[in-house]
Each structure stands twice: as structure tokens, then as C-alpha cells.
Amino acid sequence: MIQSGNRVISGSLIFLKKGEKKGGVILNKGRSIQAKQQAAGWIFLAPATILIFIMSFWPMFQAFIMSLKKGSSANMVWQTPIYHNYERILQDKTFLTAMGNTFLYLIVEVPIMLILAILLAQLLNNRDLKFRGAFRTMVFMPCAVSLVSYALIFKSLFATQGLINTVLMNLGLISENINWLGTTGTARAVIIIGLIWRWTGYNMVFYLAGLQNIEYSVYEAAKIDGSNGWKTFWYITVPLLRPTIVMTAIMSINGTLQLFDESVNLTNGGPSNTTITMSHYIWNQSLGVGVAKFGYASSLAFVVFIMVGILAFINLKVGDVRD
Amino acid sequence: MTENKKATNSSAIQKRLIPTYIFLIIVCFISVFPIYWMLTAATNTSYEVSTGKIWFGTNVVENMKVLLERAAAASGASLGKVMWNSFLYAGAQTVISIFICSLAGFGFELYHDKNKDRLFAILLLAMMIPGVATLIPLFTMMSKMHLLSTVYAFFLPGIATPFMIMMFRQNSRNFPVDIMEAARIDGLSEWKIFFQMYMPVMKSTYAAAAVITFMNAWNAYMWPRAVMTDNASMTMQMLVANLAGGYTIDYGVLMLGVFFCSVPTMAIFFILQKQFAEGITGAVK
Numbered sequence: 001m002i003q004s005g006n007r008v009i010s011g012s013l014i015f016l017k018k019g020e021k022k023g024g025v026i027l028n029k030g031r032s033i034q035a036k037q038q039a040a041g042w043i044f045l046a047p048a049t050i051l052i053f054i055m056s057f058w059p060m061f062q063a064f065i066m067s068l069k070k071g072s073s074a075n076m077v078w079q080t081p082i083y084h085n086y087e088r089i090l091q092d093k094t095f096l097t098a099m100g101n102t103f104l105y106l107i108v109e110v111p112i113m114l115i116l117a118i119l120l121a122q123l124l125n126n127r128d129l130k131f132r133g134a135f136r137t138m139v140f141m142p143c144a145v146s147l148v149s150y151a152l153i154f155k156s157l158f159a160t161q162g163l164i165n166t167v168l169m170n171l172g173l174i175s176e177n178i179n180w181l182g183t184t185g186t187a188r189a190v191i192i193i194g195l196i197w198r199w200t201g202y203n204m205v206f207y208l209a210g211l212q213n214i215e216y217s218v219y220e221a222a223k224i225d226g227s228n229g230w231k232t233f234w235y236i237t238v239p240l241l242r243p244t245i246v247m248t249a250i251m252s253i254n255g256t257l258q259l260f261d262e263s264v265n266l267t268n269g270g271p272s273n274t275t276i277t278m279s280h281y282i283w284n285q286s287l288g289v290g291v292a293k294f295g296y297a298s299s300l301a302f303v304v305f306i307m308v309g310i311l312a313f314i315n316l317k318v319g320d321v322r323d
Numbered sequence: 324m325t326e327n328k329k330a331t332n333s334s335a336i337q338k339r340l341i342p343t344y345i346f347l348i349i350v351c352f353i354s355v356f357p358i359y360w361m362l363t364a365a366t367n368t369s370y371e372v373s374t375g376k377i378w379f380g381t382n383v384v385e386n387m388k389v390l391l392e393r394a395a396a397a398s399g400a401s402l403g404k405v406m407w408n409s410f411l412y413a414g415a416q417t418v419i420s421i422f423i424c425s426l427a428g429f430g431f432e433l434y435h436d437k438n439k440d441r442l443f444a445i446l447l448l449a450m451m452i453p454g455v456a457t458l459i460p461l462f463t464m465m466s467k468m469h470l471l472s473t474v475y476a477f478f479l480p481g482i483a484t485p486f487m488i489m490m491f492r493q494n495s496r497n498f499p500v501d502i503m504e505a506a507r508i509d510g511l512s513e514w515k516i517f518f519q520m521y522m523p524v525m526k527s528t529y530a531a532a533a534v535i536t537f538m539n540a541w542n543a544y545m546w547p548r549a550v551m552t553d554n555a556s557m558t559m560q561m562l563v564a565n566l567a568g569g570y571t572i573d574y575g576v577l578m579l580g581v582f583f584c585s586v587p588t589m590a591i592f593f594i595l596q597k598q599f600a601e602g603i604t605g606a607v608k
Binding site for chain 2: 033036037038040041042043044045046047048049051052055056057058059060062063066120123124126128129130135137138139140141142143144145146147148149150152153154155156157159161162163166167170197201202205206209254257258260261264265278279282283286287294297298301302304305308309312
């Protein structure tokens with residue numbers, strides 16, 4: 001970044017860039033003004049950049065170092081062998097369950113949610129439809145509820161004495177109350193239903209924005225050519241929205257891998273840690289209950305970081321290849 | 324005659340849309356019902372909630388009393404104080420964040436060169452860092468700096484985000500550069516260009532950024548739970564999560580807590596829905 005060389009420019013020498021040198025001769029006066037402007041640019045972006053380095057990159061590096069140590073906070077010492085924490089992960093049944101859960105939520109929830117979101121966006125993009133604004137507002141409304149709040153609402157709805165059981169009883173579909181959150185399978189299902197409820201409208205907003213960039217006449221032409229709804233959906237909407245789909249998929253995968261609020265507030269990881277997510281487990285290992293194992297928790301966190309990276313990379317590649 | 328044709332045509336279209344309407348009504352019902360139910364439950368006793376009552380009751384005053392007691396016990400202060408905490412933290416984070424990120428977006432886009440573009444690409448990598456991965460080092464950092472339970476611990480990790488910078492950067496694309504040149508010739512300094520030209524022109528981006536940042540900060544849970552260690556510094560999210568702890572949950576009181584927790588975000592949603600949607604899609608253009 002630092003370019004010395006034979007130019008003498010008042011004050012802002014370090015802010016000169018390589019490209020400028022290649023750019024050829026610039027008048028002295030122009031250069032000094034430009035240099036000043038370049039300097040101003042660096043000053044503007046400095047606070048945010050420095051903060052991101054201190055609050056994201058540096059802690060990430062520290063987390064890696066910590067992952068090779070044992071103990072908590074003040075007196076941490078190197079593990080022997082140094083990769084011992086990572087060895088431990090492979091034998092940690094709860095973490096493997098947490099990983100399995102997270103991937104289960106991912107594989108079941110993300111596709112359903114994204115397809116539903118695209119479908120809704122497509123339906124709401126139809127100009128012949130009445131009350132579009134009202135429909136859109138209602139589908140979007142779950143986003144106005146915080147993650148903790150919706151987790152608690154769902155916890156109440158699916159409680160043993162909750163509304164869902166009451167309704168099912170009255171309809172005669174069940175003969176005794178189901179312990180939704182106390183049984184592993186149903187508790188996982190409730191988390192997935194909750195996630196779909198909370199995030200479908202959110203993703204729909206992206207698709208609606210994406211659809212607005214598609215000329216509406218494309219749809220009208222398709223209609224004239226006799227294309228039906230499904231054909232239009234698969235052959236026009238989905239291909240044209242592909243960049244948006246890739247992006248929402250990355251965001252959803254990223255978000256699902258980091259699930260925390262739902263696991264903590266909806267099921268508290270239970271029954272006996274069978275619905276726990278990775279973030280929740282890492283929390284329990286570090287700042288949650290019991291002995292704080294900062295070293296081990298950091299190694300788990302680093303594994304999550306690698307997973308997020310790999311999945312985002314795969315997603316980008318898949319999104320590219322089909323071009 | 325043509326009008327007649329149009330009319331029959333449109334009624335034919337509407338007829339074909341009937342399945343769509345039915346589907347949308349079902350989806351909307353599912354979307355809205357839990358929120359409606361939360362409102363009704365807040366006015367009922369826990370017993371009424373558990374017997375499946377789905378309309379408004381008369382127990383709201385009683386629930387409020389219990390909620391105030393529980394809030395006082397949990398925070399050592401009052402419900403008002405906890406609400407104020409959340410407003411203060413989220414407000415501070417919003418103001419500082421949009422200032423710092425807009426400044427960066429301005430710098431990255433309107434003064435861009437190869438090195439700045441490269442730096443930006445590096446900053447984007449921070450988007451991939453999971454919150455839980457930096458949790459422990461950041462907690463240790465805040466603890467060492469004696470910032471635990473202060474508003475600084477709340478907002479420091481959240482005020483500069485690649486997403487926000489990207490949003491301002493993308494939206495700066497349409498900023499009239501020629502006018503900047505003209506302003507410079509008129510002797511305006513770069514800072515004055517930012518304050519007097521950039522900020523007013525980018526009003527709508529600021530609004531969207533403010534809405535989304537406030538919502539995120541208000542709804543934050545894991546990080547505040549880690550660093551706001553004094554009971555008196557707790558946020559609304561922590562309080563309602565606390566209400567659901569323990570062996571017997573009073574669902575009426577819990578839902579009233581959730582209601583208070585949702586009032587600001589609901590208000591923003593209804594008043595500033597367009598800005599909220601823009602804030603979500605933000606950087607994607």
C-alpha cells in the first residue's frame with residue numbers, strides 16, 4: 001500500500017496507490033489535490049475498517065489461538081498435544097448431536113422456506129391480484145417479532161397444555177396431549193416449523209425486490225404465448241432470480257449454522273440435549289452454566305467457522321457453474 | 324363493447340385466481356395468528372391460555388402487576404428501566420453505526436481505487452465469521468477493558484458491519500460525482516461534502532439503515548446475555564427469556580412481556596415497512 005519513490009507530495013505520501021504511478025504523468029497541482037482526496041477517502045473508511053479488524057478479525061485469530069489451549073480466561077496453557085481440543089471434538093457425542101441437529105434443521109428447513117418464499121413472491125407479483133399490499137404485509141409480519149419472542153410464542157403454543165394440543169383434541173385428531181417439546185422428534189419439528197414461520201416472509205422480500213427488476217412485460221409475453229403458472233415459475237422466475245436465490249441460500253445456511261435463540265428459548269436444547277444447536281452448545285461450554293472451558297469452546301467455534309466458510313464457498317460455486 | 328369484454332375478462336382472471344387467494348389467505352392466517360394469539364394471551368390468565376381461549380380476556384391488569392413484580396425481581400430495578408436499557412442500547416448502536424458505516428461507504432465508493440477495493444473485499448470476509456466464534460475473545464476483551472454491563476460493550480462489536488458498509492457503498496453509486504467536483508471548486512472541504520451533500524442526498528438509505536440496525540440491536544440476544552452481566556443492565560429480550568425460565572410458566576404474563584418486547588419493533592414495522600424492507604435487502608441491488 002505504501003508507495004515511496006521519487007515523488008514529493010505534501011503530506012499524503014503514504015496514501016498514493018500503485019495504479020496512479022502507472023497512470024502516467026499527472027500535473028503536480030492536480031496530483032496534490034488528488035492525493036488530498038485519496039487521503040480523505042482513507043480517513044472516512046478508517047473508523048469502520050479498524051473496528052472490523054479489532055472486533056472481527058482479531059477475535060477470530062484469538063479464538064484460533066485459544067482453541068489450542070486449555071483453562072479459562074486468565075490462566076490458559078497450551079494443550080498437549082497442541083491439537084488435543086480438536087481430537088476431543090470427535091469423541092464429543094453432544095457436539096456431534098448438535099452438529100447433526102443443525103444440519104437437519106438446515107436440510108429440511110432451508111429448501112422448504114426458500115421455495116415457499118419464491119412461490120409467495122411470484123404470486124404476490126401478479127398485478128391482477130387484489131389486496132397485494134395487505135397480503136404482503138401479513139406474510140412479512142413475523143419479521144417484526146424478535147427471535148426470542150417468537151421462540152417463546154411457539155413454546156407457549158406447543159406446550160403440553162397449549163393451544164395446538166387443545167385444537168387437535170377438539171378436532172378429535174389426538175386422544176391425549178402430545179408432549180411436543182419433551183419428545184426429541186416433535187421438538188425438532190417445532191423448531192423447524194418456527195424457523196419457517198419466522199423467516200419465509202423475510203426471504204420473500206428479497207425475491208419481490210428481485211422480481212421487480214424483471215420486466216413485467218416478460219410475464220405478459222409468456223402469458224400470451226400460452227405459458228401456464230408453473231411453467232412461468234420454473235422457466236422464467238427461477239432462472240432470473242438465480243443470483244438472489246444463491247444469496248438467500250448463503251444467508252439462510254449461515255444463519256441456520258448459527259442458530260441460538262430458538263434452541264435456548266424454545267426447547268432449551270432438551271430433552272437431554274437432543275435438539276441443541278452448535279452455538280447453544282458452545283455457549284453452554286463457555287459462558288453458560290458450569291465450568292467455563294474457553295479453550296475447548298473456542299475449538300468448537302473454530303469448527304463452526306470452517307463449516308460456514310466451506311458451505312458458503314460450495315454455494316457460490318454451485319451458483320456459478322449453472323451459468 | 325370493448326369495456327364489456329374487459330370486464331368479463333377481468334372477472335375471468337379473478338375466477339382463475341381463486342386458488343391463489345385461498346392459498347394466500349391460509350398463509351396469511353398462519354403468519355398472523357401467532358401474533359394475534361400473543362396479544363390475546365397477554366390479557367388472559369395462564370389457566371385460560373392453557374384451555375385454548377383465543378379471544379381477549381380481562382386479566383391484563385393482573386398480568387401487568389405480576390409482570391412488574393417479575394421484572395423488578397429479575398432486574399433489581401423496574402420494567403421501565405429494562406425498556407429504557409433496550410432503547411438506549413439500540414438507539415446508541417443505531418446512531419453510531421449508521422454514521423461510521425455511511426462514512427466508510429462514502430469513502431469506499433466515492434474515493435475508490437484499487438487498494439480500497441481490495442481492502443473492501445477483505446472486510447467482506449468478516450461476514451462469514453459466526454457470532455459464536457468471536458464470542459469468547461470479545462467477552463474477554465470487554466471484561467479486560469472493564470466495559471461489561473455498559474452500553475459500550477453492547478454496541479462496540481456491532482457498530483461496524485460489512486453489510487451496512489456495503490449497503491451505503493452500493494447506494495452511493497448513484498451519487499452525483501459531478502456535483503462533488505463543483506463543490507470542491509467552490510472550496511468545500513471533503514468533510515463538508517459528506518455532511519452537507521452526501522448525508523441529505525442519501526436520506527432514504529439512512530432511513531433504511533437506521534430501521535434495520537435498530538431492529539437488529541433491539542432483538543439481539545446472545546451477545547447482550549454475555550456482556551450485560553449486571554441485572555440492572557438487562558435488555559427486554561433477556562427479561563422475557565427470564566420470564567420463561569422456572570418450572571411453572573405463567574403464559575399470560577409471559578405473553579404480556581413478549582408484547583412489550585414487540586411494541587417498538589411492531590410500530591416500526593407498520594410505520595416504516597418500506598424502509599424495513601429496503602434495509603433487509605439493503606446491499607442487494
